[in-house]
Amino acid sequence: MPEFHAQLRVRLRPGVLDPAGQAVAHSLKDLGFAAREVAVGKLLELTLPAPTAEAAEAEVRRMAAELLVNPVLEDFELEISAR
Amino acid sequence: MPEFHAQLRVRLRPGVLDPAGQAVAHSLKDLGFAAREVAVGKLLELTLPAPTAEAAEAEVRRMAAELLVNPVLEDFELEISAR
Amino acid sequence: MRADILVFPGSNCDIDTEIALKSALPGWRVERQWHDGADLSGTQFCVLPGGFAYGDYLRAGALAARSPAIAELRALIGRGGLVLGICNGFQVLVEAGILPGAFQANTVQHFVCRDVHLRVESRGSPFLEAFREGQVLRLPIAHQEGNYRLSEDEYRRLRDEGRIAFTYCGPNGEIGDERNPNGSYAGVAGVLAEGGRVLGMMPHPERAAWPAIGRADGLGILAASFGSVLEGGKL
Amino acid sequence: MPSDVEVEGLTPAEVREARRRAGRDLTALEWAILAVQWSEHCAYKHSKALLRTLPKEGAAVLAGPGASAGVLDLGEGWACAAKIESHNHPSAVEPLQGAATGLGGIMRDVLAMGARPAAFLDALRFGPPDDSRSAFLARGIVAGVGHYGNCVGVPTVGGDVYYHPSYQRNPLVNAMCVGFLRHGEMRSAAASGEGSVFLLLGASTGRDGIGGAAFASVELQADAAQDRPRVQVGDPFFGKLLIEATLEILRDLDVIAIQDLGAGGLAGAAIEMCAQGGVGAEIELADVVLRSQDLRPHEILLSESQERMLLCLRPEDAQPAREVARRYGIEAAVVGLITRRATMRFLYKGECLSELPTAIYADAPEAELPEGHWPVEAAGDPGACAVRRDDLPALLHLPDLCDRMPIYATFDQDVGLRTVVRPGLDAAVLRAAPGAPGVAVSTDQNPRLCQISPRLGAEHAVAESVRNVLARGARPIGLTNCLNLQSPEQPLGAAALRAVVAGIGHAARELGIPVTGGNVSLYNEADGVAIVPTPVIGMIGAVPDPEGAIGVLAPEAGLSLLLLGDFAENLAGSVYAEFKGLRVAAPPPPDYAGLRRLGTFVTTAEVVEALALLHDVADGGLLVALAEIALTTGLGLDLQLPQGDAAALFGEPSAQFIAVARDADVVASRAAALGIACLPIGRTTSDGQFALRAPQGDLAYSLGELQRAWRREA
Numbered sequence A, B: 001m002p003e004f005h006a007q008l009r010v011r012l013r014p015g016v017l018d019p020a021g022q023a024v025a026h027s028l029k030d031l032g033f034a035a036r037e038v039a040v041g042k043l044l045e046l047t048l049p050a051p052t053a054e055a056a057e058a059e060v061r062r063m064a065a066e067l068l069v070n071p072v073l074e075d076f077e078l079e080i081s082a083r
Numbered sequence C: 001m002r003a004d005i006l007v008f009p010g011s012n013c014d015i016d017t018e019i020a021l022k023s024a025l026p027g028w029r030v031e032r033q034w035h036d037g038a039d040l041s042g043t044q045f046c047v048l049p050g051g052f053a054y055g056d057y058l059r060a061g062a063l064a065a066r067s068p069a070i071a072e073l074r075a076l077i078g079r080g081g082l083v084l085g086i087c088n089g090f091q092v093l094v095e096a097g098i099l100p101g102a103f104q105a106n107t108v109q110h111f112v113c114r115d116v117h118l119r120v121e122s123r124g125s126p127f128l129e130a131f132r133e134g135q136v137l138r139l140p141i142a143h144q145e146g147n148y149r150l151s152e153d154e155y156r157r158l159r160d161e162g163r164i165a166f167t168y169c170g171p172n173g174e175i176g177d178e179r180n181p182n183g184s185y186a187g188v189a190g191v192l193a194e195g196g197r198v199l200g201m202m203p204h205p206e207r208a209a210w211p212a213i214g215r216a217d218g219l220g221i222l223a224a225s226f227g228s229v230l231e232g233g234k235l
Numbered sequence D: 001m002p003s004d005v006e007v008e009g010l011t012p013a014e015v016r017e018a019r020r021r022a023g024r025d026l027t028a029l030e031w032a033i034l035a036v037q038w039s040e041h042c043a044y045k046h047s048k049a050l051l052r053t054l055p056k057e058g059a060a061v062l063a064g065p066g067a068s069a070g071v072l073d074l075g076e077g078w079a080c081a082a083k084i085e086s087h088n089h090p091s092a093v094e095p096l097q098g099a100a101t102g103l104g105g106i107m108r109d110v111l112a113m114g115a116r117p118a119a120f121l122d123a124l125r126f127g128p129p130d131d132s133r134s135a136f137l138a139r140g141i142v143a144g145v146g147h148y149g150n151c152v153g154v155p156t157v158g159g160d161v162y163y164h165p166s167y168q169r170n171p172l173v174n175a176m177c178v179g180f181l182r183h184g185e186m187r188s189a190a191a192s193g194e195g196s197v198f199l200l201l202g203a204s205t206g207r208d209g210i211g212g213a214a215f216a217s218v219e220l221q222a223d224a225a226q227d228r229p230r231v232q233v234g235d236p237f238f239g240k241l242l243i244e245a246t247l248e249i250l251r252d253l254d255v256i257a258i259q260d261l262g263a264g265g266l267a268g269a270a271i272e273m274c275a276q277g278g279v280g281a282e283i284e285l286a287d288v289v290l291r292s293q294d295l296r297p298h299e300i301l302l303s304e305s306q307e308r309m310l311l312c313l314r315p316e317d318a319q320p321a322r323e324v325a326r327r328y329g330i331e332a333a334v335v336g337l338i339t340r341r342a343t344m345r346f347l348y349k350g351e352c353l354s355e356l357p358t359a360i361y362a363d364a365p366e367a368e369l370p371e372g373h374w375p376v377e378a379a380g381d382p383g384a385c386a387v388r389r390d391d392l393p394a395l396l397h398l399p400d401l402c403d404r405m406p407i408y409a410t411f412d413q414d415v416g417l418r419t420v421v422r423p424g425l426d427a428a429v430l431r432a433a434p435g436a437p438g439v440a441v442s443t444d445q446n447p448r449l450c451q452i453s454p455r456l457g458a459e460h461a462v463a464e465s466v467r468n469v470l471a472r473g474a475r476p477i478g479l480t481n482c483l484n485l486q487s488p489e490q491p492l493g494a495a496a497l498r499a500v501v502a503g504i505g506h507a508a509r510e511l512g513i514p515v516t517g518g519n520v521s522l523y524n525e526a527d528g529v530a531i532v533p534t535p536v537i538g539m540i541g542a543v544p545d546p547e548g549a550i551g552v553l554a555p556e557a558g559l560s561l562l563l564l565g566d567f568a569e570n571l572a573g574s575v576y577a578e579f580k581g582l583r584v585a586a587p588p589p590p591d592y593a594g595l596r597r598l599g600t601f602v603t604t605a606e607v608v609e610a611l612a613l614l615h616d617v618a619d620g621g622l623l624v625a626l627a628e629i630a631l632t633t634g635l636g637l638d639l640q641l642p643q644g645d646a647a648a649l650f651g652e653p654s655a656q657f658i659a660v661a662r663d664a665d666v667v668a669s670r671a672a673a674l675g676i677a678c679l680p681i682g683r684t685t686s687d688g689q690f691a692l693r694a695p696q697g698d699l700a701y702s703l704g705e706l707q708r709a710w711r712r713e714a
Ligand SMILES: Nc1ncnc2c1ncn2[C@@H]1O[C@H](COP(=O)(O)OP(=O)(O)O)[C@@H](O)[C@H]1O
Pocket: D121, D122, D123, D124, D156, D157, D158, D159, D160, D161, D404, D405, D407, D408, D422, D423, D424, D425, D426, D427, D428, D468, D618, D619
């Protein structure tokens, strides 16, 4: 079976407080950098076997729903590529 | 001054122990998923003013070196886009 | 009567909880059960202890909440059993969807270990029967991701249903941001599931079950007036 | 390897000696193993002879130097294992993981004695807090301590912190672990029994920290970044599983010997276990469970992957041990066999890569220390010095004296239910279990005194740690120490090494406290700057009834304050003198007779019962110590002193305590009986004021004012 590489970029949903992002923004400012809208999210990557890219995507979406992403606070973007 | 959006995808360097990735891999397996090479990294996003995309990139690389990325353990990819 | 403590890889308050329950519930059989292969069919009371289940990797409590043992736990809840999630156990209950809300890192962005004061907000639970509403307790917290998030609507609903168990407060019951150690919505420190038989709380009652060293306010929670529940014949 | 080989970390003389012992040239693999085994870190080349002079005998000692950790008897069948170790160089490169793996390493030493790890203490030394690099290192190191300790489920109950420019590029992280065990549970590292097996338990082996021990034994280069691949990552989650699996195996099976994998990885552990047992072994590297399959044999042998233990078992116990490991989801593999012939054979897929007598690796040649003297500055005369109202808040605001709560509040202090007195003042108190005996523990050293004189500094470090456990009514029964020093190959470094060992030995003998072990970290220099000699003492005091120890229950208003011991006569070696820029003499050695008297006094049951709190006078002197009582209890103090000059208020005597008494008469009469000066000096109050009346003038502050200074909010 072919293998696919999946990259999930997990972000806090709009409107959810991001204390980690605020803390980083603060530190950047202290260091003299001019950064706004700093957000801290997660980058999840994995490899999986699947017959097609579509199947791989569907499978990773199931992983996201069952474990990887907390829908109460988080959104995600998914990118599938062949290995 | 124009503004740019920066996305840093931060990963553990090859060979560095990734306890989080291992734990997630385990859990996925227990849930019946066939995932390999699970890695947990960070997704950092921010907006910054800069005269050009190149200048923005240089500035974010400085932020990475000074704060955002721990070069002893982490590597990163950077993507700059106009806002 | 039997009380079981559900142990996940990385739980680290399981033995503490066992010791505290044994002294708080004389006459009970108290046991730790490893999550894999746990059997809760004979128990009346299950505690999810504090710690770092699965290292709290990904999200606190997330990996543990996917353990097969959670099905056992749901069955126990279905039978009217009592469930107490302490700290990491609270996070697991939330990740499993048994309690509402979600957790984020403390607003201070680091671990916080210290005594806090809690105001008892409800009596609608066997875990709270020992207290007066408005009573102030002193218990320790020890967590990194104790910032409990609720939407305003959810918070109102829980409050109206008497399901807010505790709020962080000052020594005289004062509420306010400066009394909130982790940024939790409205300072909520513990919530109940519908019916009051499932309690999740961030502070550690098992660390305050020790009158000999002047830390005793957790005893009432652990030794909950289970009498009334048990006599009601529901368990 | 060519015959004019230069081996990283070995001197030409050592290379010749190794060849002579082997009777042949060594292979590349053998040189790599030897470089680690003969490194300063593993072999104590420069310090071994000196360390032999330390007193080791004591009524409570069950295991002393040479064991993975010292073990002390607490009575009622309980014992405590304790050891302190440095993780300085890794923390300078990667502060968070460096500190985290430091805790993990010392925790496994305690586990290897058969004890359940029950508490950490962390002695930290940083550069000035307003320097950005120092602040970055300090933040990372404190976060690393919390990261490991909190997650692994072992509370951090104490430590100490000092700031000094010499630590700027070379911060110190000394981690101490304390564990409890029942007498019969103690284990050793001595492998034995022909045909017994080595079982490697814990994490899989990866390419972590290869050559780490050699790395710890050379001066930090300016481009330490080159050493990056050698940084190890700790996994406290896995460490927790390892604790539980190991303790279960130790409980249920007849484990012959056990040791953790530290410097030199599998090679180091196997060689030490064989050397201790006078046996040899055959190790099959292909049987080691790997994290990445492309590791070469020498990497497998020398990898310093964390969270691993090596057990020596009877062959029939291997399967049950593996069953326990499987349940916890950790690796366990038989990787070797004990042989009667004392040679170490390392095999890969059956092919013998190396065979050398165990002793070649284990008995490193000792190194000569050059002559050298520590320069002692001529004493100055401070002249007259009037106390000003601002002095107290200014001292409380100093980095070395300010509130430590922002550090220890980020550590879980309670997990395990053993902590009956948390950090805040002096020693923490632990019970082995509810109702069981326990210990008071403290780490101490004062860079200011050590710079004036390493010998005096070492003696005072012992004295301070003794005072801290006495403050809980505990009897000091053993100490562990970590000597952090500069290169011993230079005269100054050699002088410092001799001086601190002599100082610790002298103080320990004077006070009747055995040294149960410790650790030596040399070459603490960066960019040509050497650290101040830093002999950190970890003191263990026995507490028969920890739940009734002094300071368990918070004191209340209306209690009597008593001053025990004599006033300081001068400002020698004080924070105050340094702060005021006064030239003062070196302080005298500790008042050992006074400390012995106070030791008898505070371990008397009726005194313990009569005291609500006891706090020693240390850095900052009497007035700072009084303020610390007010600030940690939240009580006001109403004070009256017969002396109010700078020496009395800010001098730093070595045997003075402040007692908060529930029964002042009992305290006074017991003190009188022992010839200890005891002076009533006031009461605790609830009015939020810190007020002092003295012949030289009165001082008054609100607690709020002192608090703002102490918490550095102002
Ligand atoms: N790095 C640290 N980690 C944990 N606790 C610490 C640390 N540094 C200091 N403490 C604690 O803070 C309190 C005050 O520290 P210190 O001033 O060194 O003690 P002392 O009372 O002996 O003067 C003590 O209880 C000590 O254990």
